[in-house]
Every structure is written in C-alpha cells, then in structure tokens.
Amino acid sequence: MKKHKTSGKPAYYMESVPKMKKIMRNYYLKAKYARYLGKKVAWITSGGPVEPLIAMGIIPVYPENHGAMIGVSHTGVELCEVAEGMGYSGDLCSYARADIGASETGGGPIGGLPKPDMLICCNNICGTVLKWYEIQARKFQVPLFILDTPFVHTEFTKEAKTYVDRQVKDYIRFLETAMKKKFPYDKMNVVGKRSVEAMRLWQQVLNTATAKPAPFTAFDAFFHLALIVTLRGTKTVLRYYRFLLDELNQRVEKGIGMVENEQYRFLWDNLPIWHRMRWLSRAFAARNAALVADTYTSAWCGTVDNIDENDFLGSMGEAYTRIYLNIGVDQMAEKVLNMIDKYDVDGLVMHSNRSCKPYSFGQYDIQRIVQRERGLPVLILESDMVDARKFSEGQVETRIDAFMEMVGQK
Amino acid sequence: MNPTEIIEQFRIAVRDPFGTARTIREGQNRPVVGYTCTYFPEEIVLAAGAHPFRLFGKSTVMLKTDAHIQAYGCSLARAVFEDALSGELDFLDVMAFPHSCDTMQRLSDIWRLNIKNTVHLDLLFPVHLKSEAAQDYMEAVLERFRKGMEQVFQVDISKDAMQNAISLMNRIRASLTALYKLRAAHSASISGSDLSHVVQGAMILDRLEVADKLEALVSALKGTHTPTRTAPAKRVLLSGSVCLHPDIHTIIEEQGGAVAWDDLCTGSRYFDVQVPEDLPPIPAIAKRFLNRAICPAKHGGTTRRGGDLLKLISTHRIDGVIFLFLKFCDPHGFDYPDLKTALETAGIPTLFLEVETGKPVDGPTRTRVETFLQILNQREAAL
Numbered sequence A: 001m002k003k004h005k006t007s008g009k010p011a012y013y014m015e016s017v018p019k020m021k022k023i024m025r026n027y028y029l030k031a032k033y034a035r036y037l038g039k040k041v042a043w044i045t046s047g048g049p050v051e052p053l054i055a056m057g058i059i060p061v062y063p064e065n066h067g068a069m070i071g072v073s074h075t076g077v078e079l080c081e082v083a084e085g086m087g088y089s090g091d092l093c094s095y096a097r098a099d100i101g102a103s104e105t106g107g108g109p110i111g112g113l114p115k116p117d118m119l120i121c122c123n124n125i126c127g128t129v130l131k132w133y134e135i136q137a138r139k140f141q142v143p144l145f146i147l148d149t150p151f152v153h154t155e156f157t158k159e160a161k162t163y164v165d166r167q168v169k170d171y172i173r174f175l176e177t178a179m180k181k182k183f184p185y186d187k188m189n190v191v192g193k194r195s196v197e198a199m200r201l202w203q204q205v206l207n208t209a210t211a212k213p214a215p216f217t218a219f220d221a222f223f224h225l226a227l228i229v230t231l232r233g234t235k236t237v238l239r240y241y242r243f244l245l246d247e248l249n250q251r252v253e254k255g256i257g258m259v260e261n262e263q264y265r266f267l268w269d270n271l272p273i274w275h276r277m278r279w280l281s282r283a284f285a286a287r288n289a290a291l292v293a294d295t296y297t298s299a300w301c302g303t304v305d306n307i308d309e310n311d312f313l314g315s316m317g318e319a320y321t322r323i324y325l326n327i328g329v330d331q332m333a334e335k336v337l338n339m340i341d342k343y344d345v346d347g348l349v350m351h352s353n354r355s356c357k358p359y360s361f362g363q364y365d366i367q368r369i370v371q372r373e374r375g376l377p378v379l380i381l382e383s384d385m386v387d388a389r390k391f392s393e394g395q396v397e398t399r400i401d402a403f404m405e406m407v408g409q410k
Numbered sequence B: 001m002n003p004t005e006i007i008e009q010f011r012i013a014v015r016d017p018f019g020t021a022r023t024i025r026e027g028q029n030r031p032v033v034g035y036t037c038t039y040f041p042e043e044i045v046l047a048a049g050a051h052p053f054r055l056f057g058k059s060t061v062m063l064k065t066d067a068h069i070q071a072y073g074c075s076l077a078r079a080v081f082e083d084a085l086s087g088e089l090d091f092l093d094v095m096a097f098p099h100s101c102d103t104m105q106r107l108s109d110i111w112r113l114n115i116k117n118t119v120h121l122d123l124l125f126p127v128h129l130k131s132e133a134a135q136d137y138m139e140a141v142l143e144r145f146r147k148g149m150e151q152v153f154q155v156d157i158s159k160d161a162m163q164n165a166i167s168l169m170n171r172i173r174a175s176l177t178a179l180y181k182l183r184a185a186h187s188a189s190i191s192g193s194d195l196s197h198v199v200q201g202a203m204i205l206d207r208l209e210v211a212d213k214l215e216a217l218v219s220a221l222k223g224t225h226t227p228t229r230t231a232p233a234k235r236v237l238l239s240g241s242v243c244l245h246p247d248i249h250t251i252i253e254e255q256g257g258a259v260a261w262d263d264l265c266t267g268s269r270y271f272d273v274q275v276p277e278d279l280p281p282i283p284a285i286a287k288r289f290l291n292r293a294i295c296p297a298k299h300g301g302t303t304r305r306g307g308d309l310l311k312l313i314s315t316h317r318i319d320g321v322i323f324l325f326l327k328f329c330d331p332h333g334f335d336y337p338d339l340k341t342a343l344e345t346a347g348i349p350t351l352f353l354e355v356e357t358g359k360p361v362d363g364p365t366r367t368r369v370e371t372f373l374q375i376l377n378q379r380e381a382a383l
C-alpha cells in the first residue's frame, strides 16, 4: 500500500492501534469475568449515560459496540439469520438482530456478551433500542431503566428539561436499589470531569483531520471510537486519547497522511459499513480520496458544550437529550454544513443504512441542502452496517466511480 | 336511517376522506387539523372549534416521496407524505405529529421542511408511560398543545369547551365499544369489514355527526339479532398497527370465521378507555393516554403488551390471532416473536401477515388466511 515510510514502518501504521486493541481486549475480558471479580454488568445503549455506572463501579457493556465487532468479524449474517429464524424481521436494525442472535447462540467474535445484571436504555438514538432492551429484559429477567429523552425537532422545551432532570434522579435511585448501596456523589464528580475531558480530547483527535493531508481518516476514527463510547469517565480513556492525539499531532507535523496522494477529501454520514471497512477504505484510497471526517464519531463529543463539568448530573439530562440523532433534520444539516467547512471537503458520502431509520430518513433532504448551500456532489450508498447481504461490491464500485467523475469536474 | 344507510356514510368517508374533510372545512367553516397516530388529543382540537382528521395515506404510487423517504420506510408514512407532496392535503390548516416511532419522527422533520402551507406542530409525548415523571410531562405536553391551538386559531379554549369535547369523544368511544361488543357477541348484523370502515370513518367525519350516527347505529343493531348459526364461528383477533385492508375480514368470514376483537390503531386502540369526566380536562386526557391499550412504540413495562393480548383473548374467547403488520414497521416487528411465543404457550395459534397500505391483499396472503381458518376449524373437530 504505502511507500511513504517513517522509521521503517508504513505510513498507515499507528502505534495507537495495538494499544487500543489491548485495552479493548482487557476490557472485554474483565466484563466476561465480571462475576468472578465480584462486579455487576450493565448493558447500556451507545447514547446512554454511562458515567453514573462508572462511578458506581458497574461494568458497562455495549451491545451496539458488540454489533460493530460482529460486523467487522463477518459473523453478522449468520447471527442475523438466527434472529430471523426466531421471527425477527430482516428489516429490523441489524445491531439488534445480531445481538439477539448472539445472546441466543453465544456466537460472534467474543462468544457473546456477559449476561447483564441490569439494562440501561436511553432512547436518544432511536426507538429501536427501547424495543430491543425490552426483549433482553424479558430474556434475562433483569431490571430495565429507561431514560426517555424527548426528541428535539426544533426546541428543547422547559417541560422536557424538567422531565429528563427528574429521570436522572430516578436513574440514581435505580442504581442504588440495584446495587443496594448509596450513590457516591464525590466519585461522580471525578468521573464527570474525566468524561468531559475525554470528550474534549476526542474532539481534538477528530480535529487533527482538518490538516492536509489528514493524519487519519474516518475509517480510523470508527476504530478508535470504541473507547469514548465504552469507557468514558475512566482514566484509561484519558491516557489513551492523549497518546493518540500526540501521535496524530506528530503525523500532522511531519505531513504524514493516511491516504497517499490525498487529492480529494470527503465527509462520511451515518454508521460505518462495518463488514466492508477495509474494502471501502481501499476503494477510496485507490482513487486518492480520504474520508477525513464523519457525522457518526463526532456524536460522542457533540454536546460537550451543554455539560457543566462541575455539575455533571445536573446538566447531563439536557446534554444527553440534545445529541446528534435526537435533533431535527435541519439541525443535522446545519452540523453537516459546519463539518464540510471545517474539514474543507470536496464531497459528501452518505450511507443510507437500512438498519438505522432515524439516521437515514432525512438524508435526501440533507443532500439537497448541501447541494444548495455548498454546491458539493453527494454520493448515496444504500447498504447496512452489519448485514452484508445488503451490499453489492459491483454496484458500489460503479457508484463511487460516477461520483469521482463528478468530483473531478468540480 | 337504517343501519345500512348509516354504514354507507362511513364507507363513503373512507373512500373519499379528503373530499369529506374539504366539505367540513368549507361547509362548516372549520379549520382542519391533520394527525397520524391515536395518541392524539382530538378533544383539544374540537374544543378549539377545529376538526381533527386522521391521515391514513391514500396514495398508492410513490412519485414524489421517493425523493425524501427511502423505500425502506413503512408504506403508511410514505403514502401519507405522498398525499401531502401531491397537494391532496392542501385543505389542512395544521399538521400535528404526536411522537410515535422513529419513522414518524423523521417524517415530521421532512414534512416541516417541505410542506409550507400548514402550521406544523409536534407533540413530544413521553415514550416511557410507566414512570412517575411521565404523568406530569404528559400533561405539560398537552397544555402546550392547547396553547398552540389557541394561538393558531386565535381563540380562548374555555374549560366548558374542553369538557364538552371530552363528553362528545366519550360518546363516540362508548358507541364504538358497544358496537365491538355486539359484534363480538355475534348478535349484530354488521360485518367485520363494515365495522372496520365505521372506526376509520369515525376519525374522518365530523365528530358530532359521528356521535349521533353511532348511537343510532348501536340502537338499530341492538334490535337485530342474526339467526343463530349452526356452528359458532371461529373467533379471530387481529393484532397490529393500522389495518386498511377490510377485505381481510371478508376472507375470514368466507371461511366461517369472524374477527371478534382487535388491538389495532385503526380499531380498538382508538376508543379504548374513556377520559374521566370528573377530573380537570388536561389531567383527564393525560390519564386516558397513560391507561389505554398501549402502542408498541411506547413502554408500559416489559410484559404489558403480552399480558393485554392474553386478557383480550380470554375476555373475547379468541380461537386464533392474526398479526397484521406493515412491512418495515419496527415497533411491531420487535414485539412479534415474544408475543407469538406467549400465545403459543397459551395454546393460541397465530398467523403472521405483512401488508402494505394501498396494496390489495394478494393471492398468497389470501391462501394463508384461508388455511389458518381451516386449521382453526379442524382444531375444533379434533378436540
């Protein structure tokens, strides 16, 4: 691939990668053996408030992250088929299908997730998680806490604020009951501050891709994302992202790009197509194109400004309600336009993801807004993040070529 | 008016909902408020002097929607939006979106960005209906909508107007319940297809007219006992979202069965539970929403829907359940496998049908319904 070498390593090599893999391996190992470590496990949605769990010493586990690993390891189709055999429609979110399949068979790259002691579901990302967690609550017969975050079509109303703030208190009570101990508010302060710092670091990490050439791409961001999702609020995350940020800054200083001859820069929208990550990254790189940023990974730092780090619990209701997927299509388009400017891209690549309706419906309108406001070409790839049956290499390749032609004419 | 004539008026409204709404708007000079889901406080709209109008999606060919909503959106959302884009809904003064599923949530955004001649309102109801905080929040959302109606129509909604509207809707709900019960007891000569049109028509026609007509229909039907059938019909329950396929009823009836009850949102979920008339209006409406039969897009505990379904089955002595879903409908799709298991454990056979609005029931679906009914009949013989 790369001829551009630094200290004997190819330019795409990053020291952070093995480090990250090690942290994740340890984390999953700990989660899988939680019982023997005297720890409780909570399954939580990716947009859910993990910080109180960390403060409580509960191990958070993310079925969606597991879904991503299933996608990457190409076990998605077989696990989805298990769920379909149980009666789940093939049109439902493939994270949910894969997770339901895996909890039935113990299949997938890590032999299934450890059994939950409780379930924490925040519907700020979708209504799917609500149904999915209801199913798992019935299956595992464990308590389910729901943080219900009203959708912010145009405004975050004062009654919605009262509503979510009250539920934050319910959440703490839920944890106290589940753990039969008092909630450690002082620890929470520390965790809250760390979480905010982690989000800021993650934002800085993503910011490095404003450099030309970009020191890493969205495909790398998808990989490094796992920690901000799963271990936000811990020291490990801070240490790791500082290391990653250093490495990326060095690459920027040395002018090392992830894509050789970066000629075109694109913005990616929606979840990754986990089962075609390498294929897609090569397909774009071969055309001298770098996907320098995406709307997905930035969701985990997008509302950092709504958090008061000195009053995490008091401000988290609002922060968790105003995340990217819980806002109106026009607000999303606004963010897309900002990213287009910030990362100075030449086009937008949208993954129309059959699994994720809240992310995908509205994309066509965002496409029109982008074309109108910035005159940029937009490529729409219809696929699915985990279910590889919904991907056709030939078709995607043709569409990428047509898109590159348009970009080239600009 | 005899029952057939009354029913015919509901049928006409279902056939031509937009014409019906236009007549109300122009003839009675009343603004029309469109909505998409049974969690909608029609009482508040009525109290504001406006006409609540449920959208079911009439378009069958998607010419314009395809540019806004992917083909993997449910046919209900897509058809409703096609109606809007093609100008069929230009009589709407207000379009209201009560929060339900992810698809409708995004449709609201897309609608707001593209349909410019109506006032757009979102009702951000709670999803988790069992929490303590939900009651207060539900009331606050209703109160915001009430103020919204006042503002849009430049009226003051008096408490009396609210109370009158509540009584009116309670009359409708009482009559629909009575009709369902008559039907379930097989003592009325009203076919399943007729009843399905009556419920749908009740969400389209002028509500005062609906209340009067339904009462007339109930008393007319109470007198008409159908001759006792030789073999009692197999009693089917239809479970799902919207059913715009009254021919399903006919197929079932042709096989000697009958739909004895349903939990559809174009059926019993529309009229389940009254608004208490002894409470202040807003808390009273909130209370009904929290207590009525739940929609799968809401949370009322992890076993609530299964429990409700089993209760309906025993109350109405149901022999088999037909699940009727729209393709691409997530909330129902997720509930189905566990519901099916719960029913089968209880010895109730089930059938799963996936349909799309605007498409007639196809041959294979018809055959499956027929076979299912034959199995129910054989079961009787074998017992």
Ligand code: SF4
Pocket: A064, A093, A094, A095, A096, A125, A126, A127, A128, A129, A271, A355, A356, A357, A358, A359
């Ligand atoms: S992919 Fe979309 S639908 Fe599936 S869990 Fe994530 S946000 Fe929800």
Ligand code: SF4
Pocket: B074, B075, B076, B077, B100, B101, B102, B103, B104, B241, B242, B297, B326, B328, B329, B330, B331, B332
């Ligand atoms: S049919 Fe299902 S997906 Fe469609 S609007 Fe109704 S609940 Fe939503």
